[in-house]
Amino acid sequence: MTIELGAKARCGSAMRLLIAALAALCALGSVSTARALDCESLIGRKAASGVVVKAQHIAVGEKIGAGPLLWTAPLAFCRLQARLTSAAGSDIQLEVWLPDASGWNGKLLGTGNGGYAGTFILPYFEMFPALKGGYAAAGTDMGHESPWPTITARWAYGHPQRLIDWAYRANHLTSLFAKEMIRAYYGNAPRQSYFQGCSDGGREALMEALRYPADYDGIISGAPASPWSRTMTDFIWDYRALNGTPGAQLSASDLKLIHGAVLAQCDALDGVKDGIVSYPPACHFDPAVLLCKPGKRQGCLNDAQVRAVRQIYQGARADGAQISSGFEPGSELNWNPWIIGSKSAQADFGTEYFRWMVYKDPKWMAAGSDIGGDFAAAEQRTGGMLNSDNPDLSAFVRRGGKLLLYQGWADPAIPPGNLLAYYDALTRKLGAKADQVRLFMIPGMSHCFWGEGFDSAPDTVGPLDRWVAGGVAPERITAPPKVHMTQPICAWPKRAHWTGSGSSNDAVNFVCAAPHATSR
Secondary structure, X not given: OOOOOOHHHHHHHXXXXXXXXXXXXXXXXXXXXXXXXXXXXXXXXXXXXXXXXXXXXXXXOOEEEEOOEEEEOXXXXXXXXXXXXXXXXXXXXXXXXXXXXXXXXXXXXXXXOOOOOOOOHHHHHHHHHHHHOOOEEEEEOOOOOOOOOOOOOHHHOOOHHHHHHHHHHHXXXXXXXXXXXXXXXXXXXXXXXXXXXXXXXXHHXXXXXXXXXXXXXXXXXEOOOOOHHHHHHHHHHHHHHHHOOOOOOOOHHHHHHHHHXXXXXXXXXXXXXXXXXXXXXXXXXXXXXXXXXXXXXXOOEOHHHHHHHHHHHHOOEEOOEEOOOOOOOOXXXXXXXXXXXXXXXXXXXXXXXXXXXXXXXXXXXXXXXXXXXXXXXXXXXHHHHHOOOOOOOHHHHHOOOXXXXXXXXXXXXXXXXXXXXXXHHHHHHHHHHHHHEEEEEEOOEOOOOOEOOOOOOOOOXXXXXXXXXXXXXXXXXXXXXXXXXXXXXXXXXXXXXXXXXXXXXXXXHEEEEOXXXXXX
């Protein structure tokens, strides 16, 4: 039987439905608001081989950390600390930060670690900005504890599960755990999930795309140490170049001398004299121009130093084969403390890798090592586990994943040419799907941030989000200003060109254009 409602009845029925809907929305709002007060109820919650061991609601303005590494909470959030045990001998610590429902943007940002990890210092550098932007954020110590900023891989010696966690497993499990906590806290999964990392974090980012293509919808990989075995071999190559021959070591004043000569030859190649080599591959600098004349000792380089600088630019080789790209002209001021000195960061990283991960020999030393033999051993024993430079990201892009790559041309830690080689191989492999990858090479930027060009790294999370969630692929990003200078960073292979009018310190006076056919 059908009953026709009169106008008043229909209106009353609609009003009751509207009131009921509003009441339901208000109830949902009350639940969401209450969840912030229920943060501690997540203690003991299990997921992805792990359990929440501590949960604390952090008020806006509350401090986290200590000393110079003290952060202020930009908004209220639930801080979860958890431990995961993926196998016997595995002990992964992680944190998941959940903004109060009113401040959550509905998305997750996983953060990479750096170096040999072992602390939360570097994840925090990404998690706090993510939290400020409304993201739920997650980070991990990658399966072991190490005092910061000590460079050590001793933790891997005799602990194969720890090495697996650091190589790839910890970030994957952290992703799974974070998503489960988001469902528990907010009642629904994140709309989008992103991962951001630089240096080893960049290696981790590509590892996520390669091994676990379903973990994240968009990934940012900065200055990736993805060809780990090649990079560590290059570190030993640089150490040998500077310490294998008497008189080859360089001082800070030597670096200033070299850098000045590079700028004199190559600064203005892009039409703008700004103290930056904008496109180092076009700078064919030979340090022999600084070779001391007979009887001169100051303001010049001796023969051993000239050969060492050439080797650093050249990159590691063995038996005529190129193992790794070298470092670019214009990066010299950043070589201290990364490259120069017997206790340089490169020497420490490379020695720790070969000593504890490759040879498992506490007595192994870089001095007198065999570059070719060491590289072969590294590839055989750890390459398949640690390297994430395999260009076959078909599974990641097939499900719509977007990859944003970036690196500073003046990087003294990870050779920029390695990323260019990877990008070329990646785009060839992906074919028509290569449009889901963007590369940005940043003039003057050092390792991950800072440098002569910029005080910090450009915002890459915003462009990635607009790309994944809004469908707008980034063709140009702008780095934060340094001394009132801004410059656009163009999607490779395009480069920024000054229009010739207006200030060359203002990004609005540049256009992104393809390089001339005669340039690399």
